[in-house]
Amino acid sequence: MQRRKIVVVLKGYPRLSETFIAQELLGLERAGFELILVALRRPTDAxxxxxxxxxxxxxxxxxxxxHDEPLRVLRSxxxxxxRPSFWRALGSLAADIRRDFSRNRARRFGQALVLAAEWPEEAGWLHAHFVHTPASVTRYASQLRRLPWSCSAHAKDIWTSPDWDLASKLSSARWTVTCTKTGFDRLTKLANGSSSVHLSYHGLDLHRFGSFGEARKQHDGSAPAEPVIILSVGRAVEKKGYDTLLEALALLPGDLAWHFEHIGGGEELKRLKALAQKLGLDGRVSWKGALAQEEVLEHYRSADIFALACRITADGDRDGLPNVLVEAASQRLACVSTDISGVPELLSSDETGLLVSSENPIALAQALxxxxxxxxxxxxLGDAAEQRVRSKFDHVAGIGQLKELFEREWRAAE
Incomplete structure (x- = not known):
């Protein structure tokens, strides 16, 4: 069967924090699909x-x-x-504007106009990564070009989008996949139980995250010269709960020898560094900044514990199943995290990791x-976590599921 070109709409590309998306794109290419990537933002990572x-x-x-490219928008x-389809798409915008009167909504329609006007030759399908702004652009563009579209929904986009917006997109898309059971349940409810919503874990490229065969150190926190290394990888943003994690570290007994390493950028780094100083953690915390994947892998292998204090923010934002937890577990690294969203789908407390309630630095300190x-x-715990990753979270299964979804629709259309 002839493969069709797929236009994949992304919020930004490339992004260090979205390796799961890049891995999926590569998997689809290797499965024989021809992709064209369209991003709403240029890269900001160095x-x-x-x-x-x-x-x-x-x-x-x-x-x-x-307003950055007014002539390009005007030409589009x-x-x-x-096109007769322009007025249908404009009608969708008008309906959306009545519920969400914002410049952002108009901007997505303008971006869709550019995408539709500069349409890649022979492309016949659109796929959005994230069901909020990228899906808005994709939905309008699908109407303008009269082409089918599909969507991958993840975390923040599911939980911070209004119900009406999600429901309209779910009814318009041919199918939608999401990466956690909690996200799947929410979207299925909004789609009135439709079978067009599918659960599909991202998984890992296990060739890239091969088994770590070396014996880990047996440090127990009793020797100041041999501290236990606690690692966390993630953007310094509110939903990652790094303030709670720092508070938990400050509660650890003074006789314990440990050192905390953080990998990642983010808007809250300055505030978190000040908090660490206020809590008296100077000399026990290292801020590594954003690192490439191969450097992160080395840190997984040299650390003793992985910690992530995920939370649900006031606006509903939260992680799905953080990919860094799956990565850490693949390297036999004992993990401690919180029992929200998709985390318990990987970590079962006292079986494959330790789970505590969010916003609870005392419980987190006790687990650490x-x-x-x-x-x-x-x-x-590290051995059991690795076994779960290698049996349940191989990205090959997820790519196979996406391949079948694309091809099933195309077979039906033909």
Whole structure:
């Protein structure tokens, strides 16, 4: 069967924090699909992961703000005006504007006009990554070009979008996949139980995250010269709960020898560094900044514990199943996290990791102390976590599921 070109709409590309998306794009290419990437934003990260260099798809950038490229937007509007489909798409915008009167909504329609006017030759399908702004652009563009579309929904986009917006997109898309059971349940309810919503874990490229065969250190926090290394990887943003994690570290007994390492950028880094100083953690915390994937892998292998204090923010934002937890578990690293969203789908407390309630630095400190003092427990949990990852979270299964979804629709259309 002839493969069709798929236009994949992304919020930004490439992004260090979205390796799961890059991995999926590469998997689809290797499965025989021809992709064209369209991003709403240009990259802001100075580094790239190796996977980004392996993806062959060309990348096109839409105007992030319409006033930045007014002539491009005007040309696109004039190109779309003669199409009868323009008025249908404009009707959708009008309906949306009545519920969400914002410049952002108009901007997404303008970006869709540019995408529709500069449409890649022979492309016959649109796929959005994230069901909020990228899906808005994709939905309008699908109406303008009279082409089918599908969507991958993840975390923040599911939980911070209004019900009416999600429901309209779910009814318009041919199918939608999401990566956690909690997200799947929410979307299925909004889609009135439709079978067009599918659960599809991202998984890992287990060739890239091969088994770590070396014996881990048996440090137990009793020797100041041999501190237990606690690692966390993630953007310094509110939903990651790094303030809670720092508070938990400050509660650890003074006789324990440990050191905390954080990998990642983010808008809250300055505030978190000040908090660490206020809590008296100077000399016990290292801020590594954003690192490429191969450097992160080395840190997984040299650390003793992985910690992530995920939370639900006031606006509903939260992680799905953080990919860094799956990565850490793949390296036999004992993990402690919170029992929200999709985390319990990977970590079962006292079986494949330790789980505590969110916003609870005392419980988190107790779990960390337990892991610091007990290298045998760390080894048991790390071994079990790796077995779960390698049996349940291989990205090959997810790519196969996406391939079948695309091809099933195309077979039906033919």
């Amino acid at each position: 580094k790239r992961h190796p996977v980004h260099d392996e993806i062959k798809a060309p990348v096109h950038y839409l105007p992030e703000y319409l 509007l004039l190109a779309n005006l003669p 102390e337990r892991l610091i003092r007990d290298p045998v427990l760390r080894a048991r």
